[in-house]
Amino acid sequence: MAYSATLIPGDGIGPEVVDAAVRVIEATGVAFDWDRQEAGMGAFEDTGDPLPQATLDSIERTRLAFKGPLTTPVGTGFRSINVRIRQHFDLYANVRPCETLPNTHGPFEGVDLVLYRENTEGLYAGIEYFDERNQIADSINRITRTGSERIIRYAFEDALRRGRTRLTLVHKANILKETGGMFLAIGREIAPDFPDIEFDDRIIDNMAMQLVIHPGEYDSIVTTNMFGDILSDLMSGLVGGLGVTGSANIGADCAVFEAVHGSAPDIAGQGVANPTAVIRSGEMMLKYLGEDAAAEAVRRALHDVYADPSKLTRDLGGTATTAEFGDALADRVRAHVAA
Structure with missing residues (x-):
């Protein structure tokens, strides 16, 4: 059975890091039926609404969302979409684990x-x-x-x-x-x-x-x-910054898992963003769904990959692209699942 989930790639580096995270999550063998929707600055530019009704309707149906970073104007413009989603679905608990990974130089x-x-x-x-x-x-x-x-x-x-x-x-x-x-x-x-x-x-x-x-x-x-x-x-x-920590927003019967860092438009499309934060949010999503073995496979794979500096992205002194990091991690996840 596949889990139905709303997928919001987000702004800036969002589509890149979310794509890598989805590959890692699916490497566990847990199946998802993703309903891709828009939110944030990109949605505002396309539709005039930073949180379109179709996106809200999708989360209402799936009761589960996985999202990348969204751009919020500072001082003026629309209110934070993250805050609006939390309040709309009464996601009263924000959970933020912070665990040291190798070679993060914290x-x-x-x-x-x-x-x-x-x-x-x-x-x-x-x-x-x-x-x-x-x-x-x-x-x-x-x-x-x-x-x-x-x-x-x-x-x-x-x-x-x-x-x-x-x-x-x-x-x-x-x-x-x-x-x-x-x-x-x-x-x-x-x-x-x-x-x-x-x-x-x-x-x-x-x-x-x-x-x-x-x-x-x-x-x-x-x-x-x-x-x-x-x-x-x-x-x-x-533990190394916002790029390596995940986040969950939990309500009575709905949950949204998201990257906690910004959309970093200055490096968008360059393939240099670190997808770890949204991957760790995916690990939390698997745990929330009761897929404990899959979540543990992701956690162990992260420690494996981080132990090899050559496989890290440029923010941590490595040379791997976003996609290469995601692929290396997905390979390690599959190895742990098979073990």
């Missing part, structure tokens, strides 16, 4: 962290007001009990599934006593339901410092939307 070895970010509310809910007369702009940091409970509980449950032993809640409850205070209080309420997971908390600024000094002391992290956005990029920097 500042630390052996980093293995997972971040759980609330994905639909907080400052990114987009509740903003502008007072033209006084030139004052306001943004509402909306935190709800329902939203807080479900992301914190999801983090505990997923940490257990992954065999993790510690969850750190990150907040700013010392200053934001209502919003941050409620998020922290709910974490403390839920923690006793998971006695096998050690629970603690950190203030956001202290957590940022702790992660760049001794990240090995942490395991899993749960936090609100904006803090999660910042910490997830920081954590990616610990």
Whole structure:
């Protein structure tokens, strides 16, 4: 049986890295029926809508999407399509594992962290007001009990599934006593339901410092939307950058897996982009579908290929093109599946 999935190649380098990732995913032997759709700047230029109704309809039908990076105008223009998709399908949990690969030249070895970010509310809910007369702009940091409970509980449950032993809640409850205070209080309420997971908390600024000094002391992290956005990029920097980390957006009955880096239009079409981030997102998609053996084959193949510097893309000091990297990885995946 083939899994039905919406495929969104994206903007800039998106089609190149997604094509390589699809070849790697299909090398596992897991079958997909891809429904290719548009979103982002390319869709806006073609149709006048950066998120066409046909794309939304496809995700409504498949309840599963795999997407490349999308271009979002800075300061003006349309709102982030990533945010719109998350809010439209109530994809409340953003999951960002950060694991060290060989030859990524990060500042630390052996980093293995997972971040759980609330994905639909907080400052990114987009509740903003502008007072033209006084030139004052306001943004509402909306935190709800329902939203807080479900992301914190999801983090505990997923940490257990992954065999993790510690969850750190990150907040700013010392200053934001209502919003941050409620998020922290709910974490403390839920923690006793998971006695096998050690629970603690950190203030956001202290957590940022702790992660760049001794990240090995942490395991899993749960936090609100904006803090999660910042910490997830920081954590990616610990393992080599946004080009080597995957991302999942999970809801009650729908999920979108995507690259976390930008569309890099300056190198689009040159065959030099690193497809690892979207491949690792594909690994997460396989895991989500219960295809654990296939996901493990991709993970092991990545470690194999990264151990040989000659097979890496130019951002990591290698000479492989995007397609060559994808082909080498797909070969290793097939070897692991056959073993």
